[in-house]
Amino acid sequence: MSRFSFRRAAAVQAPEPAPALTVVEAAPTPAARTRSIDDELLDMRLRLHARLIEEIDLSKLGELDEGEMRRQVRRLVxxxxxxGRLALNTLELDQIGxxxxxxxxxxxxxEPxxxxxxxxxxxxxxxxxxxxxxxxxxxxxxxRFRDNDHLLRIVNRIVAAVGRRIDESSPMVDARLADGSRVNAAIYPITIDGACVSIRKFSKKPLSFERLVGVGAMPACVSEFLQGAIKARVSTxxxxxxxxxxxxxxNxxxxxxxxGERLITIEDAAELQLQQPHVVRMETRPPNIEGKGEIRQRELVKNALRMRPDRVILGEVRGEEAFDMLQAMNTGHEGSMATIHANTPRDAITRLEQMVAMGGLKLxxxxIRGQIASAVGMIVQVMRLSDGKRKVMSVSEITGMEGQVVQMQEIFAFHRIGTDAEGNVHGEFRATGLRPKCLDEMNRRGILYDTANFDPQRAL
Incomplete structure (x- = not known):
């Protein structure tokens, strides 16, 4: 007898005979034949799933490990x-199971x-x-899914796991999977052709500087400079x-x-994978069905400053919380970090200025520019190139104000040379020849860096 607990004792009654999987239409095309078989396999899987849900006491599933559960499901399938006299081979039975x-x-x-x-x-x-x-x-x-209702069941399973909801009154949601992967879903009435779901997966092993150098995202000397600046508490x-x-x-x-530092992360959907032992993770909350109870990033940033952080890390700055982030960087939380959507380092400064203005403060x-110049020490520009590869395009340092303009100097830059016949982008990293101001702070902290890397005459 299976270790599953059945609601009905005695042998499981056979389901109604399912239609044979063999396509009998005259001279079907290979594509039509494949689609017909796929349709019947999908229907069969959903029928078997519904029957198993009826037969199996789901409260007992937690008592079995995954391997045992899979074996029992495979046997029942x-x-x-x-x-049902279904003509399926062992490989097909394993797949359906x-x-x-x-x-x-x-x-x-x-799932695959x-x-x-x-x-x-x-x-x-x-x-x-x-x-x-x-x-x-x-x-x-x-x-593919059987229909839109089938897709909606999966979407609701995702969002319910993190305490979110999605329905016609709230047809958009940001959520995350157990592994930290980011999920955005939108349903009717804002989508026309069924539910739309975007899942940004994250590697179980976070990419390190070594791996980023290995895949060509940046040269080793740029990686060493960034690590030194972080250790020197340069807000980035x-x-x-x-x-x-x-x-x-x-990451x-x-x-x-x-x-040895206390870190607080603030995100819309928790996805950062920090490796330090002392990390407090905070996440925004959307309004409830009455439109109340919303907790925005700005409230979380304000609260984080009362929690004795050494650094505050924002997953993404996108609104009025930009002012509170700048305040944190200016009031003893140097070395804090954040991301922002912008196409160039200069655009990033402009966007920060605009987001501070969104707070309605009479500044x-x-x-505002003075706050930015004194709070942010470095801007790292990244880009996804036309061949799909991600690269660090620029490392720039903010040096202060000159008149009413935030002054910035580029330290390293990636220069695109051309694109080959296969669409691969070719280029090289070079220093601009400017010596960064933060190098003095790195030296004071005993962080040594080879200044020969600032030579603009050689490719890095």
Whole structure:
């Protein structure tokens, strides 16, 4: 007898005979034949899933380990297929068993995509179209859902796990998976062709500076400079477009922070993977169904300053919390870090100025720029190139004010030379020849850096 607890004693009755999987239409095309078989396999999987839910006492699932659960589901699938006289081979039974298991306790059809470490993004455009991004290129997958209701069940399973909700009155949601992967979902009435889900996956092993150097995101000397600046408590903003690798770089840079410091992270959906032992993670909260109870980043930043942090790390600055972040950097929390959406370092300064103004404070543009110049020490610009690769494009230092303009000097830059026939972008990193002001602070803290790397005559 299975270790599963059944609601009905006695042998499981066979389900109604399912239609044979063999396509009988006259001379079908290979594509039509494949789609017909896929349709029937999908229908069968969902029928078996519904039947297993009826037969199995789900309260007993927690008593079994995953391997035992998979074996029991596989056995029951085999029994159902045999009783239903379904012509399936062992490989097909194993596949259906795994899919039924994923439907029961995982995220259904997309579970294999989540386990594929070569995939960076999963983009679901309704029940019949699922794209993934591998190595910067989009690919259409054969994965699909039975209908929009099937997709909505998976979406609700995701958002319910983190205490969020999604329905017609609140048709957009930001959430996260257990591994920290970022999820955004939108449903009717704001989407026309079914629910749309975007999942930004994060590696189980966060990218380190060594790995970023290895994949060509930056040269070793730039990596060493960034690590030295972090140890010297230079407040840093990472700027870039969507999907450019801002959070990945922030994770890598945070690894250089001393394990003796107290860190507080503030995010819309917790996804940072800091390696230090003393980390307090905070997350915003959307309003409830009555439109109350919302907790924004600004309130979290204010509260974080009362929690004795050594550094505050914001997943992304996108609104009026920018002023509180600048205040934190100016009042004893040097070395704090954040990301921001901007195309150039100068644009990042302009966006910070605009976001401070969003707070409704009666500050002149000159005073806002003064706050930025005294708070932010370095801006690191990242970009996703046309070949899909992410690179650090510029490392710039803010040196102060001159008149009404925030002064900034570029230390390192990536120069694009050209693109080959296969679409790969070629270029080289070079120093500008300017000696950064923060080098003095690095030297005072005993952080040695080879000044020969600032020679603009050689490629890095």
């Amino acid at each position: 085999g029994d159902f297929a045999k009783d 795994a899919e039924v298991f994923d439907e029961m306790v995982g995220l259904g059809p997309i 995509l989540l386990k594929d470490e070569s995939i960076n993004d999963i983009l679901i455009n309704g029940p019949n179209q699922v794209y993934v991004e591998r190595r910067g290129e989009l690919e259409l997958t054969p994965v 903003v990472i700027s870039g477009g969507t999907g450019s690798g801002k959070t990945t770089l922030l 890598a840079m945070s690894a250089a922070i001393s394990h 002149t543009p000159e005073s």
